Amino acid sequence: MTGGEPTVGAAIRAALLTADPQAKAMAARKVARDWRLGRLAFAFGEAMPERPARPPAPELLPPSRMPRRGRGQSERGRIALWHALGHIEFVAIDLALDIAGRFGAEMGRGFVTDFLGVAADEAMHFGLIDRHLRAMGSHYGALPAHDGLWEAAHDTRHDVAARLAVVPMVLEARGLDVTPATLDRVRAGGDERGARILERILDDEIRHVRFGATHFDSCAQLRQVNAADLWKSLVSRHFRGAIKPPFNDSARLAAGLSRDLYGEVAMPQGAG
Structure with missing residues (x-):
């Protein structure tokens, strides 16, 4: 609290420490709304948790131990696909909250506004997917x-530059690449x-992704370094996977990522 006024840092921390999926989604949307309406002071007196609170289910496994989804158009395969998408959106709520709370004091009000807006969007996405899973006879946490x-x-x-380089500009950008094919498969299944x-x-x-790219460019300007060189350096240091084609170049370009940036570090198509 600052002079008795609720702070955005405290509100973000409370949302991160909310374990129930539906309650976390509601908390994220409330933080974003309260910030937008000027109900929260720009202050960060509390450290963000090392790890956000999570529900008892789903069970979290190493990627190598994840069960195969099954055939894409089988009922089991469809539920597994939507459950995986729901988990991505659920974790994305925490990712957006954490970046706003962990680096907001350093990066300023516009940064907080952007990423609390992202958190609210991810909460809405999670709600849509969870309702879709329930209509299929399942729910988030079942797998x-x-x-x-x-x-x-x-x-x-x-x-913050490493976080922006890896999370929005690599992991979330990968979602731009794979979602169109998933969308076509879902539509083909009726x-x-x-x-x-x-x-x-x-x-x-x-x-x-555009928010990530824009704020990353600001970090590079503040550090007086070339943004592309900084991105490549941070990705090589902090990203354990490979950047693989095919790429959704039009969506990436709309998000502020040029082919000149990621094309140089991408694996050749079919490699790996």
């Missing part, structure tokens, strides 16, 4: 999931409602 997305956040917790959900997510994710 295991892996924690690779949060591991990437934890590994970059000491440097799931028009699911296809509309994915179209909404893709549109929003372009904006989210």
Whole structure:
């Protein structure tokens, strides 16, 4: 608190420490709304948690131990796909909250506004997917999931430029690449409602990646270094995977990522 006034840092921390999925989604949307309406002071007196609170389910497994999804158009395969997408959106709530709370004091009000808006979007996406899963007779938590997305956040917790380089500009950008094919597969299976959900997510994710790219450029300017060189250096140091084609070049360009940036570090198509 600052002079009795609620602070954005305290509100973000409370949302991160909310374990129940639906309650976390509601908390994220409330923080974003209260910040937008001027109800929260720009102050960060509390440290962000090393790890956000998580529900008892889903069970979190290493990626190597994740069960195969099954055939894409089988009922089991469809549920596994939507459960995996739901987990990505659930973790993305924490990713957006954490970057706003961990680096907001350093980066300023506009940065907080952008990433609390992202958190609210991810909460809405999670709600749409969870309702879709329930309409299919399942729910979030019914299947295991892996924690690779949060591991990437934890590994970059000491440097905002590294966080921006890896999370929005690599991991979320990969979503721009794979979502169109997933959307086509879902629509081909007759799931028009699911296809509309994915179209909404893709549109929003372009904006989210653009926020990451824009604030990363600001970091590079402050450090008086070339943005592309800084990005390549940080990705090589902090990203354990490979940047693989095919790329959705038009969506990436709309998000502020030029082919000149990621093309030089990408694996050749078909490699790996």
